[in-house]
Amino acid sequence: MSKIIMHADLNAFFATAEELRHPELSSYPLAVGGSGPRSVISTASYLAREKGVHSAMPVAEARRICPSLILLPVDFPYYEMLSRSFFAYLKRFSPHIEEASIDEGYVDLTGRVKGDPYAFFSSIQQGLLKQIGLKCSLGIAPTKFLAKMASDYKKPLGITIIRKRDIAQMLYPLPIESFYGVGKKSAARLRLFGINTIGDFALALKNDKEEVKETLGKFFYTANEWIAGEGSDLIDESPFDPKSIGHSETFPYDTDDYLEIRKHLLSLSRSVAEGAKAKKKKGRTVSLLVRDTHFNNHSKSVSFSEPTDSFEFIYERVSDLFDHNFLGMTVRLLGVTLQNLVDPRKETVQMSFWNFEEYEKMDQTKLLVHELNRKLEKGNLTLLSELKKKGGGNES
DNA sequence: TCTGGGGTCCTAGGACCC
């Protein structure tokens, strides 16, 4: 039996969030974004979109084409608070929810649609607007991919149902870049093969076109299932568990000033370490991203056996990486990321073999313990006796 | 007009181990 998956997508979320607390501004074109010389628009209200303002557009250009634009700074904590209300609201209709991002989620409504479907979905949409003040587009379909495509079909305040038998009629005429997962680069390449619409794409997938397979890699097979209506309908209800924690910053002007660069590495490292501590994560890899004057990215990373959330350690690692690889370079952006994250609370499972507090005091032994832990994880339990021989091992 | 910042996932080569 096919499921009923609903994709709910908040319309112009950040901009709407600002209009909610500044109702007097809602009759003006409004956008949320940075204020620096190199900032871009994060979200534009629909009034601003009518003037041509859109996401990722440089603020300078937005101001040029829409001089009356009201630009507000991004207030992430506020949007997160509203986002929590949004998901709490959705949970009233089903406990099976996947939070896909801050402003969109999948809901498994199988067996929960009461009465006339359109009236039912409309009441979900209207309830959100009346109770929280947020506008959303709803897409309803048997798979997550189709539901996502459906919610994109009409904005704002759209309600679109795509059944399997509607795929050709509804999706095939759409331009290739509206296919979720096909971005600018892939779209340009596909157009070279004469693939301009989702319909062209579907045909190429079905015919196993070799050049398309080469262009898309693994995604070829995923896309083939998606467009046939055989994509995943599984809701991932697990809470957000980050796989990396990073911060990056674009300089207002490109610089080769070493002290300036060091200062930024310091503050980025501090932010990353604080982020890791807040999320109770430690990482085994630190990476440095440098964007040069020509907008080319260069990354260098280093891994180590003991996970860290130490600001000093992260700062030393990225400083070394910079000194050894990019000394003298003029940079546009610097980024610091902690990856290979482990949850320190889970890390301590093996520690229960020993009295860990004792080891914390002894640096040398601490390193040994961690090295052994890593080996023990791989199943070589005989190492336990090795540790005892070297002394300091307390069974508990 | 000159292009943010937070992420995820994929690819591909090389090292290393068995």
Add this chain to the structure above:
DNA sequence: TCTGGGGTCCTAGGACCC
């Protein structure tokens, strides 16, 4: 003497999404 193949980890880069 010449030469396997699988698995995992590390590293760099790139596409994509919100």
